[in-house]
Amino acid sequence: MSETRNTLYGVLGEFDSPKTLIAAARKVHAAGYEHFDAFAPFPVPGLSEACGLHLGLKGWRRNLVPQITLLGGFAGGLGGFFFQYWVNVITYPLNIAGRPLNSWPAFIPVTFEMTVLGASLFAVFGMLALNKLPQPHCPLFSVPRFKRATDDKFFLCIESTDKKFNLADATKFLEGIGAGYVTEVRDED
Amino acid sequence: MSEGPVNSPEIPRLPRVLEPGYNYASVTDKIASIVLTRPVSMGWLAGFSIAFVIMMVLLGSIAWLFIKGVGIWGINIPIGWGFAIVNFVWWIGIGHAGTLISAILFLLNQQWRTSINRFAEAMTLFAVACAAIFPGIHVGRPWMAFYMFPYPSTMGIWPQFRSPLIWDVFAVSTYGTVSALFWFVGLIPDLATLRDRATNKAAQIIYGMLAMGWRGSARHWHRYQSAYLLLAGLATPLVLSVHTVVSFDFAVGIVPGWHTTIFPPYFVAGAIYSGFAMVLTIAIPLRKAYGLEDFITMRHLENMAKVMLATGLIVAYGYFMEFFLALYSGNKFDLFLVEQRLHGPYSHYYFALILCNILTPQLLWIRKVRTNVAALFIMSLVINTGMWLERFVIVVISLTRDFNPGAWGRYQATFWDYSTFIGTLGLFVGLLFLFVRGLPAISIAEMRELVAHKSHEGHE
Incomplete structure (x- = not known):
């Protein structure tokens, strides 16, 4: 054998x-x-x-897809928020009608979108990687x-x-x- | 499925979501053969050629726009938005039904979504592609459209994240990306089926590469199903957020007729309304042309008609509330806008909108209309027209009649406005023609699941 x-x-x-x-x-x-x-x-x-x-x-x-997705959501959400904070407060501050530089409620829509984007990308590519695909x-x-x-x-x-x-x-x-x-x-x- | 009241003698049994007599092999064969073995018909060739010619009209219009600038359109201060934004909102809205069918109805475990989700998702992608063209070419200097994205420029400038227009960039690009991912994940098992059934070498290689070595392994399905479920859960709030953000483009501004809190929910309902209308516009010829009446049954068409009726009523409530709040608040600019809608220079658009979006769809209360394919097709075209008129009314009437009479104006669309809009219709239809021949228009794996479910139930 x-x-x-x-x-x-x-x-x-x-x-x-x-x-x-x-x-x-x-x-x-x-x-x-x-x-x-x-x-x-x-x-x-x-x-x-x-x-x-x-x-x-x-x-x-064996099925780490949910955990990976959560991680992607956190990465997207935190990254999205603090990127906006960095841009609009630290590196390129603009006075828009006297609003505070860190006008965080206005940063929420983009933070939300980035959370969904991060979670979705991690879910799909995480699933493919765990399945060892592509495997020709x-x-x-x-x-x-x-x-x-x-x-x-x-x-x-x-x-x-x-x-x-x-x-x-x-x-x-x-x-x-x-x-x-x-x-x-x-x-x- | 609740079987009790459905089987009671006084209520006729609902039409099936899948006609009886199908097994795994026949479902696979029927759907895959449209892509793999069916010869190109004269009808397909004629339809695609017409769509292609119209697509060339779009390219020509954009080329002329790039040469001359946005002055070839009817826009001028005070109406800077015009057709481009009307079309953008209309196309984005149409996409929403695809995500609703594929994500929300999946979470609600609605079996009737199965045979319509694939092409509805394709419709979403193509509609988002058509929508994304408009802000890009509307910016005046389209070769600098990339300024909308935050990137480390050598000038050290960055976008302003308090603006709804930048939220829109993120919402639409995330929506496009997630819709494409969701669609592709759903396609993987079917691409493997096409790879294994293709007899032509090129098709085997192309589908083989796209299927990435999928073989239906239990371990793979295990993770695949959790990824798909999570994507559906993520796409659900996403789709609601996208048209909410689009409505912020209007509602965050102080222009009369835009600055209302009813905008987000009423925009989302309107998006689903027009999207379902577009799904019907596509589904009815598709099932006829490819003999898919057993898969896309009267049950599907009737359910979609019911969703249109429900969302149409929400939209009607939105129109009513706009009027009510203007009267109730006593704000003279809002009241003036109501008067302008009813008696102003664009009042015929407003009345056409009421006719298309509120009055005509009331016929859907009648079961005979909901089960009449021709009537539904006409109805879907009427509603799509109505939803386009709604965006026209919102953009044009408010911008031509704001606070100061000195800033009033008129808007007249030009030939190039129409040619660009009609051109995107050609792009949309052309992409759909290619999709139907290149990829399975109905999810084969999910149809097999439905067959298994039906045979497990023991009847049929």
Whole structure:
């Protein structure tokens, strides 16, 4: 096994419906596999839970999008306000009809817009970065049937990096939990 | 979905949000085929060509403007704003319905948003693009339009952040950016679908690059869904703030007819009103041309008509309050402005506005009108015209009749005013034509979700 391990990415099983995929993900998770992933053409409610993505501190760390978004909001809001303060009070003070230089209520609209802008940019780019996208190459793309993961089929892949991974066992396991089509995935250029 | 009263015998069952008989594959096939396999039709070619010619009118008008200056327009002191600002406010307002549908109805978990959100968001982007042209070319020296942004200039000067006009720069640019992000995030799964279904090498490469390696992984969906939800939550107050800030351009000034606190809510309602009208103007020909009646059903059209009726009534309340507050305050300049609206040189615009925005939409109380596609299409055009007239009335009547009779004036739009405005219509329609052929006009991933939801419910 050891010489093929470098190029073996994992074992992929195909399922017909979101229901069977969730049941299968639960079983794979219960069997103690950690490095596995499910694939669906739309967000299936309950799939993250079935894969155990929400569990424990690891689960919290896995989805840092809300925290990153909050950070972006703070950065945008504070940066937006103090930028205006710096411009209109410190570096370029202008007397506009005798108003105080730090006329903070007038700075609120821009502060608000910058808060939203910061939070949105962090949410989107944070989500992409955590998902490691863009990723032009993925070994799964070499499986012709995997094209239907963005159409009408559901897949589950047990990855070879898992501690418990063994090609024959994983294949048998996937066949045992109702995968219609099971194939090994190779990482080759 | 509340099923109780809907199924009771005396109330007819609501039309469905998706006609029965669709599965994941057929939904994908139907929407993706419009982009990938359908040959270019004569209708598309003719429509795009006309839009392209009108777009050239816009380019020609702007070129002439750059050569001669803003004097080719009808603006002159005291009316410095004219068509450019009327069009800017009108276009920005139209964009609002797209964000409302995609963000607010998403947070409210309204299933009927699914098949209309994608092209409504595209409409938002194109409308913001058309709107952003106007302040840029209206500044007189457009090659210095970048002065509006704070940047470390060698002259050491900075913008003045107490001015609503600079708030507007931030509001509109944030709105454009966030709308584009929201739209693109929603598109990622569909771009992956197009990548996997495309048979042509160029299409595979282009969609493949845009999809960024999306493969529907549960881990990816997990984060994707929280990002999408957060974006919807951020876009909701943003969309309300944008037209609020646009209304500050008027309301913070002391000009009679502008200086009122009713402006922000009534501008936001007006924006949603005109935006839904524009969504209907686009949806009705789109569903007909591409046979999407099963996806964009009568339920969608009727719901949009109801939103128009509701926001139209808020707008009517705004018009009423402007009059009431002028009378109640006893402010003679406000009272004079009311008189000018009713009897002044532009009173026919005001009466046309009342006809388009308040009287005609009352027909929407009648169910037969709400379910008549042709009537809705005409109604949407009438409301769009009415909302344009509203901005004309606000800008022109107030500026031509302020405090001192010595500062009164008249405004007459010129050929170039009209050609620039009509040109942006060409740009808008042209971009929509390209969008329909280049990207899925309906969100495929969300339609699959709807199919899954329906089959889970067990009926259909």
